[in-house]
Amino acid sequence: MKVNVLIVGVGGQGVLTTSGLLARAGMYEGLNVVSAETHGMAQRGGSVEVHLRFGDVRAPLIPYGHADFIASLEPVEVLRYGQYMNENTVVLMNTRPISPPSVSTGDARYPSMDEILERVEGVTENIHLINASEIAERLGNIQAANVVMAGALIGLGLPLSIESVEMAIADVMPEKIRDLNVKALREGFAAGQRLRK
Amino acid sequence: MLKDVILDEPGKRVFLLGNEAIARGAIEAGIDVFSAYPGTPSSEITDTLNSACKHLRGRMEYRMEYAVNEKVAFEVAIGASLAGKRGMTAMKHVGLNVAADSLFSFAYVGARGGFVCVSADDPSMHSSQNEQDNRWYGIAAKVPVVEPSSVGEAKEMVKLAFDLSERFGLPFILRSYTRLSHSSGIVELGEIPEKRLKKVRWERHPDTDVVLPAHARRLKPILQKKLADLEDFFTSSDINWVDEADGKRGIIACGMSYNYAVEALENLGVEMPVLKLSSMNPLPRKLIADFLANLDEVLVVEEVDPVVELQVRAMAKELDVEVHGKMDGYLPENFEYNVSIVQKGIARLGGKSYDYAHLLETAKSMAEIAPPRPPVLCPGCPHTATFYAIRKVVNELGNASLPSDIGCYTLGINKPLEAVDITICMGASVGTSNGLSYVLDDAIIATIGDSTFFHTGIPPLVNAVYNGNRFVLVVLDNSTTGMTGHQPHPGVDARGCGEKGHAVRIEDVCRAIGVRFVEVVKSYNIRAMEDALRRALKHDGPAVIVSKQPCAILWNRERKAKGIRITPFEVGEGCMECMKCVREFTCPAIYIQDGRPVIDPALCAGCGVCAAVCPYRAIKPAR
Ligand code: SF4
Numbered sequence A: 001m002k003v004n005v006l007i008v009g010v011g012g013q014g015v016l017t018t019s020g021l022l023a024r025a026g027m028y029e030g031l032n033v034v035s036a037e038t039h040g041m042a043q044r045g046g047s048v049e050v051h052l053r054f055g056d057v058r059a060p061l062i063p064y065g066h067a068d069f070i071a072s073l074e075p076v077e078v079l080r081y082g083q084y085m086n087e088n089t090v091v092l093m094n095t096r097p098i099s100p101p102s103v104s105t106g107d108a109r110y111p112s113m114d115e116i117l118e119r120v121e122g123v124t125e126n127i128h129l130i131n132a133s134e135i136a137e138r139l140g141n142i143q144a145a146n147v148v149m150a151g152a153l154i155g156l157g158l159p160l161s162i163e164s165v166e167m168a169i170a171d172v173m174p175e176k177i178r179d180l181n182v183k184a185l186r187e188g189f190a191a192g193q194r195l196r197k
Numbered sequence B: 001m002l003k004d005v006i007l008d009e010p011g012k013r014v015f016l017l018g019n020e021a022i023a024r025g026a027i028e029a030g031i032d033v034f035s036a037y038p039g040t041p042s043s044e045i046t047d048t049l050n051s052a053c054k055h056l057r058g059r060m061e062y063r064m065e066y067a068v069n070e071k072v073a074f075e076v077a078i079g080a081s082l083a084g085k086r087g088m089t090a091m092k093h094v095g096l097n098v099a100a101d102s103l104f105s106f107a108y109v110g111a112r113g114g115f116v117c118v119s120a121d122d123p124s125m126h127s128s129q130n131e132q133d134n135r136w137y138g139i140a141a142k143v144p145v146v147e148p149s150s151v152g153e154a155k156e157m158v159k160l161a162f163d164l165s166e167r168f169g170l171p172f173i174l175r176s177y178t179r180l181s182h183s184s185g186i187v188e189l190g191e192i193p194e195k196r197l198k199k200v201r202w203e204r205h206p207d208t209d210v211v212l213p214a215h216a217r218r219l220k221p222i223l224q225k226k227l228a229d230l231e232d233f234f235t236s237s238d239i240n241w242v243d244e245a246d247g248k249r250g251i252i253a254c255g256m257s258y259n260y261a262v263e264a265l266e267n268l269g270v271e272m273p274v275l276k277l278s279s280m281n282p283l284p285r286k287l288i289a290d291f292l293a294n295l296d297e298v299l300v301v302e303e304v305d306p307v308v309e310l311q312v313r314a315m316a317k318e319l320d321v322e323v324h325g326k327m328d329g330y331l332p333e334n335f336e337y338n339v340s341i342v343q344k345g346i347a348r349l350g351g352k353s354y355d356y357a358h359l360l361e362t363a364k365s366m367a368e369i370a371p372p373r374p375p376v377l378c379p380g381c382p383h384t385a386t387f388y389a390i391r392k393v394v395n396e397l398g399n400a401s402l403p404s405d406i407g408c409y410t411l412g413i414n415k416p417l418e419a420v421d422i423t424i425c426m427g428a429s430v431g432t433s434n435g436l437s438y439v440l441d442d443a444i445i446a447t448i449g450d451s452t453f454f455h456t457g458i459p460p461l462v463n464a465v466y467n468g469n470r471f472v473l474v475v476l477d478n479s480t481t482g483m484t485g486h487q488p489h490p491g492v493d494a495r496g497c498g499e500k501g502h503a504v505r506i507e508d509v510c511r512a513i514g515v516r517f518v519e520v521v522k523s524y525n526i527r528a529m530e531d532a533l534r535r536a537l538k539h540d541g542p543a544v545i546v547s548k549q550p551c552a553i554l555w556n557r558e559r560k561a562k563g564i565r566i567t568p569f570e571v572g573e574g575c576m577e578c579m580k581c582v583r584e585f586t587c588p589a590i591y592i593q594d595g596r597p598v599i600d601p602a603l604c605a606g607c608g609v610c611a612a613v614c615p616y617r618a619i620k621p622a623r
């Protein structure tokens, strides 16, 4: 078995945390796991990508065209990783945009949701939208949007169990935010299952 | 995670970052002294040993420090080794340039206690100024280089390197790179030795430890003999191996590239013998010759320079084997590899077709509409305020040369600040300013970070004082080493293992070396900064302004820890939509919505600088 997951977003959104939780969950389930993170010079605000690979894999980066799942914590970020997609790739996109400074200064334009979808659908029709930020906000902390996304990925068919991720949350997160994150995970999972149908 | 790095449960499998695995290897090897200057992608080795050291106290003790630069770090580890202890240092590839002087001479002296220098190369230059391949250093300095292929192997190879270092009396370079240091994998834990850091009596060995010409002449053949013995060892070492398969075409795969090659073969459904190499210097020539003996063609897969390929080409001539790799275009010459890139080369060797060009084409058309999101200075970053003041003064002057240095603040190059004209290497802002001062009519305003100032900024400043060179140096003092993850440095009162340190004040250093214009200003006070700059520009000789304000991330962290609420600012009634706050200042927390600037309260650090920038006083703390 080989499962390739690409998680992308903007620095500060918790991309690394999400992948860390899923990786641990995979390890608890006895799978081989390899992952790689790429982030630029600055601490936050730039694009971040993490490659997460389960099973019979060796190299840390997903080969081109081999992503089974792509989770994008920010809408336009998904557009930067087309080389990893194939026609079966499941794409999950958080719908809340974070506008880069290039847009504020008028040097670039933020595309409409339709434009984004059109480009992605040119490769895979398997794209699902979720307002993970709103769900997290409703639960009391927008920072948990990443965990909502993790839950949704599993709801959409990423072969890991919710229980393993809960175990990872218990092992990794400080106590005072554990419950909230478990809730975020479960809500995300339910949302993912609905999207799958 | 730290928790797993310090876990004493041999046999347990944990998920570690490559750099954490290297740190764990050092702990299992029972290191005595570790010293380093931070540099991506090596920094987490140091940070992990820093946090682990507090937890391991009383169990596995070692001394750990943040050094002022890589040369110093290297020499600290030499000191430990010469006293018979295990010394280690880690640095990014360019860091070894700083330490190179010590490296070349120490090879002659040789290690007594195990000595390992981790060099973290950065193929594709994810966060570096060049793509140098540090295996050359091994060849040039006559120092062994080993290169692990996976996170798990990285941990084991640290231990092996220490053992071999002691057995052969040689310092070792362990070559990592971004894709190994920053990838994670499953690691099986070994034992954490029970060990105190005991002081020992010094034993003199001046015949080897003093590289007088007469001694060095004698030491060189000894060094060559050690390397020859090590080569014999590597020929049968289990860090190199052959995956047997039929056929007259084979692959020599180095370090991480081994994984790329194996996956590529799987994807292509092709079988070929593969020689996996982890000893990069000395190369196990007998092993390679035996491997080549059965082949007609071989593809060498390695990252950055054709270091192994060149040597294999020389060997293959006699054996009548055709060699492919970087030099004949089977594989790209530059940038890091991945499965797809390697697969293309292997497909060509195996007479198959595989190309990913169409995937890159589609990707390009998709990325076209994505607005760029380059790294930016953080909300509340004190550098933004300083650069804003510099830009304003430079605009008044009409022109000025703006050399800068290595750090987050290199991002000051971005519009609209455009306050960085030159960046070469650590400390070069001051070095180049000296040269520029001889030939420019324009003013020179150089910038350097606090950590970089201590690293290599002081000697060129001494040069400026001595020669009376005229330029303004702004030290961007955010009380940390920001870009690499907030490590302390000599200007901060924290030390390696969390102990309190003796902070060295930058302004005191400048005065002590004879700089006659030294002022300290608060970075958030733009007006004070502008005034200081105007005065400094009039000074005949080097003038230093220390622009001081803790890094916004540290400031946020500190307030959070103390339970202080961060009061964000907001754009109020009086806004005339002049857009000065967005177009001239640029804080990432300020964005435009329906033609009006808006401050994102989740991002705003509450520094209030934008309030001072707004000509209509429309920005105020949110109620
Ligand atoms: S600088 Fe002041 S007036 Fe101008 S757009 Fe910004 S908030 Fe409005």
Ligand code: SF4
Residues within 6 Å of the ligand: B379, B380, B381, B568, B569, B587, B588, B589, B590, B599, B603, B604, B605, B606, B607, B608, B609, B610, B611
């Ligand atoms: S107060 Fe103004 S400049 Fe400071 S972080 Fe907030 S928006 Fe940015």
